[in-house]
Amino acid sequence: MADDTVLALLSEINGIASNAWKDQRQSLLTTTRSLVAALEAEDFDDQQQSKGEDNALTDKAWMFCMSPVGHAAAISAWQCGLLVKPWPRPVMTATELAAWLSPKQTVDPLLIGRLLRVLQLYGVFEEIAEDTFRHTPLSTRLSLTQDGSAAIGKTCHRLAMGVRGINGLPAYLTTFGYINPGDTPSLFQWSNRTELDLFRHMAGESGGSQLAAFHKTMVTAFEASRSAAGGRTALDQFPLQAMAEAAITRANTINSPAFTIVDVGGGYGHVLTALRASLPSDLASRGRFVLEDLAESLGNVPESVADKRSGIELQPYDFLAETQPIVGADVYIFRHILHDWFDTACRTILQSTVQVMSLASSKILLVEEVMPAVGASAWTTLIDVNLMSYGGMNRTLRQWEALVAFAGLRVAKVWPAVGSDQVLELVTDERSLTGMTAK
């Protein structure tokens, strides 16, 4: 006999479903999840549990605790070519799948069946008969295309590889105490027995090929997020053109640049290139566009950016060790930089630029995800703990405000989100600068 909660939820679902359900898909999903949770709870019985009998909640607990197994199965499926779309036929047996994959390598049907049986528990593929499976919306969403080019699949694959180190988190926290990772070695440094941070480590690995692969992924991720947002990025909201026009009006000579834009930690220059291209060419030609990154990164930027005709100047700069070399620029962009670092490192990074900012005209544009204080998405919260392995974190607006204040800055404006990015426009906080001088 269904209990009151289940009956109430069923009637709510009935109500939603009979009213233009397409508009209410989200509330239908939320209520359906509550219904599943209520049914699982009703199925749960402590006595059954102590006898080791199966029920829905115990199954769910197993899936949760053993989720590294699902993850390992997904990575294996990506690697052997099983998690690609489309399959040659919509419904395939493990034997057929193994034969299809075999031209690439020797694939055992027994192994394929075992991997698929785990994946279908998570809704990744569906088991429709003994050793017979088909794609589901979720497996399709996670799939690489045959040529490996699907952005979502690539991102998932990259993240899946990246999170492997997170398995060391419990041991790391036992060793260092349950404090938010910061000035202690990061999980990455501790488990790799290195003093180098992630980027320096990648720069030194296999002749820098890991860092080069990382930068290419950043370019792909930028293009993918831009195309998902209809060709826009969060930075496009900033009135760059008006700023450039005003600077040109103020400039008293046409020989020197009228304005300067610096992309700090700009990788392969994809963001700066897009920004420059967004300006009419007569305005762009009056600006100085400086791409800063580690020397190891700039040594491999694509020819189209390295070429002087790109209008982009390359400036090697280590933001943890050096003072910002470009003094008094109009805009310093920090896109996806600070989320990689703990608070005291962020303060070092920001202060080395704050020192050279013009009080009257320089701004910092921080392009980052602003984590909602409540109800953050799965993506945001999972990435937050993934970033923890390198010492970074996703921050709420309150945390961003406190962080920048720590470096003598204040948030002058928060631009609306485009995709998952927001632009925080930062200016030097005269009050704290006066305070610093007074000391």
Ligand SMILES: C[S@@+](CC[C@H](N)C(=O)[O-])C[C@H]1O[C@@H](n2cnc3c(N)ncnc32)[C@H](O)[C@@H]1O
């Ligand atoms: C997450 S990526 C962001 C790249 C780019 N801003 C974007 O939005 O795609 C972080 C960048 O910081 C750079 N970086 C890391 N450590 C650095 C350091 N000490 N000094 C300067 N750049 C650094 C990396 O090389 C990389 O380009």
